[in-house]
Amino acid sequence: MSRARHHFKGAAALSLSQAATRVLSFLSLILIQKNTTVAENGLVQLGLRLGFLLSLFTEFGIRGYVVREIARCREDLGKAQSIFGNVFNLRLALVGPVWLAGSFILWAAGYSQATLVVVSLFYVFAVMDSFATLFKFLFRAYERMEFDAIFSVLGRGFLLIGLLILWYSRKLTVLSIAATHISASTLETFALAVCVILLLKLRLLYRWDTAGIFDALRHSIPFAVINIIGTLYMSTGTIALSKMLGEEAVGYYNAASRLPEALQFLPVAVVNALIPFLSRHHSDRELVSRYYEFLARYLGYFGVTVSAVFVFAPQWVIHFVAKQEYLVATPVFQFYGIWLILIFYQFISANILICVNAERIVMMRAMIALALNVCLNIIGIRIWGLNGAAMALVTTELVSAGLYSVALARRGIHLPAKSLLRIGVVGLAAALPLVFLNRLLPDTLRVAAGVLSGCVVAIFFALQDDRLLLMRILRRGQSSE
Numbered sequence: 001m002s003r004a005r006h007h008f009k010g011a012a013a014l015s016l017s018q019a020a021t022r023v024l025s026f027l028s029l030i031l032i033q034k035n036t037t038v039a040e041n042g043l044v045q046l047g048l049r050l051g052f053l054l055s056l057f058t059e060f061g062i063r064g065y066v067v068r069e070i071a072r073c074r075e076d077l078g079k080a081q082s083i084f085g086n087v088f089n090l091r092l093a094l095v096g097p098v099w100l101a102g103s104f105i106l107w108a109a110g111y112s113q114a115t116l117v118v119v120s121l122f123y124v125f126a127v128m129d130s131f132a133t134l135f136k137f138l139f140r141a142y143e144r145m146e147f148d149a150i151f152s153v154l155g156r157g158f159l160l161i162g163l164l165i166l167w168y169s170r171k172l173t174v175l176s177i178a179a180t181h182i183s184a185s186t187l188e189t190f191a192l193a194v195c196v197i198l199l200l201k202l203r204l205l206y207r208w209d210t211a212g213i214f215d216a217l218r219h220s221i222p223f224a225v226i227n228i229i230g231t232l233y234m235s236t237g238t239i240a241l242s243k244m245l246g247e248e249a250v251g252y253y254n255a256a257s258r259l260p261e262a263l264q265f266l267p268v269a270v271v272n273a274l275i276p277f278l279s280r281h282h283s284d285r286e287l288v289s290r291y292y293e294f295l296a297r298y299l300g301y302f303g304v305t306v307s308a309v310f311v312f313a314p315q316w317v318i319h320f321v322a323k324q325e326y327l328v329a330t331p332v333f334q335f336y337g338i339w340l341i342l343i344f345y346q347f348i349s350a351n352i353l354i355c356v357n358a359e360r361i362v363m364m365r366a367m368i369a370l371a372l373n374v375c376l377n378i379i380g381i382r383i384w385g386l387n388g389a390a391m392a393l394v395t396t397e398l399v400s401a402g403l404y405s406v407a408l409a410r411r412g413i414h415l416p417a418k419s420l421l422r423i424g425v426v427g428l429a430a431a432l433p434l435v436f437l438n439r440l441l442p443d444t445l446r447v448a449a450g451v452l453s454g455c456v457v458a459i460f461f462a463l464q465d466d467r468l469l470l471m472r473i474l475r476r477g478q479s480s481e
Contacts, residue, residue: 021155035172040173044118044178047178048122054102054123055126055127057098058127058130059091059130059134066138068355071141074142081202085212086215088204088206095127122181128188129185129188129189135189135195138196147192154188155184158184229366233370236377237390237392240381241386245381252328253329253332257336259320260310260337260340266299267347270295271347274295278291285411289413297465300345301422306340308430308450309337309447310338311431314330314337315330317333318330332390335390335391342394346404349404353408356413358411373393373396376392379392429453429454434447
C-alpha cells in the first residue's frame, strides 16, 4: 500500500469514528435531557463536567507522550513495554490521590453529599474512559487507527443502548445514568485491554520502576499543562459570562459554539492519523513542512467554506442548531465562524510542533492564551457584553496563530503564500453565492450554492496541485511516497 493511501485510510477511519461517536453522544444527551427534570439533568451534567476535569489530573498529559515515544520505538518491544508499563503504573497511582484531593476541594467549596456521590461516580466513568483512550492511543502509535474507530463507536453505542434500556423500563435516574456510563466505559476498556495484550504483545502488569515513572512524568508535564489549560481556556467565556451577565448570556454563547466545536472532529481525526508518522520522521524538516502545508491547505479549504456560511448566513445556522430566540446572538455565531478557521490552524500547528519536540512552545502558548483570554473577556464583556466574549476568543486565537506561525518558521516549517491565496479564493467562492443570492433563493438553497461553489474551487485546486497524490490514494499503488 502506498504511503498516501495508508495515511488516507487512517484519517478516514478516525474521521468516520469521530463523526459517529459525536452523533451517538448527542443522542445520549438528548435522551437524558428529555426524560429527566431540569434539576436531575443539571446534576448529571455537573457530574460529567467535574468528573472529566478531575480525570485530567490522572492523565497528566501522558497520552500524547505515549503516542510520540512509542511511535518512534515500536519495533523494539522491550522499550515499548517499558514506556507503556511506566505510564500505566503512573496512571494507576494517580487515580486514588486525585479522587481524594478533588472530593476534599468540592466538600470545602460547599457541595452537598449527594453531589459528591454523583461526581465520584462520573469520575469513575471518566477514569475508565481515559484508560480506554490510552489504549486507543497505543494503537495510533502503531498506526492501527481502525481499532480506535471501532471501539470509539462501540463504547458510545453501549452507552446509548444502556440509556435506551433504562428509558424503556422507566428507570432513568441520576444514579442509574451514572451506573450506565460506568458499565459502558468498563466494557470498552476491558475489550481494548484484551486487544492490547493479544495484538500488540504489551503487558498491563509491569514492575514498578520509580526512575522510569518519574522520567515519564517529567516528559509529560508540557502535555499535561496543554490539556488542563486548554480545557480552562475554552471555559473562560462561559465562566466570565455567568458571573457578569447571567445564565441567559451563557446559553446564547454556548449555543453558538456547539456546531463549530463539533466540526473539530475533522482536523482532530486527520492530524491524529499522521502524528505517529511525523513523530518518527521529525528530523526530516522538509517532509514535515510538506505535510504541514498539505494539512493547512486542505483543512483550510473546509474551514473557510464552513466559515463563510456562519459569517454570511448566520440566521440559517441559528435555525439549524437552535430556535428563533437565539437570533439576538447573531454576531456571536458569526464570530464563532471566524474562530473555526483559527482553531483548525491551531490544532494543526500545535501537533506539528509536538511532533518535532517543541511541546514546550505549545505549553507556553497555552499559558499566554489563557491569561490573554481572561483579560480580554473582562474588558470585552464590560464594553460589548455578550459580543465581547466572542471577540475575546477570536482575538486570542489570532494571537495564538501568529505565535505558532513564527515558532514553525524558526524550525524551517513554512506555509507558502500560494497556499494562503488558494484558501482565500475558496473562501471567496463560498461567500459570493451567500451574499449575492440573498434575495433570490431561500436560505437553505443559498447555503447549498455557497458550499457547492467552495467545493468546486477546492476540487479544481486539488486536481491542479495534487493529481498524482490523489491517484495514489485512490489506487492501490506501490509507491512509498
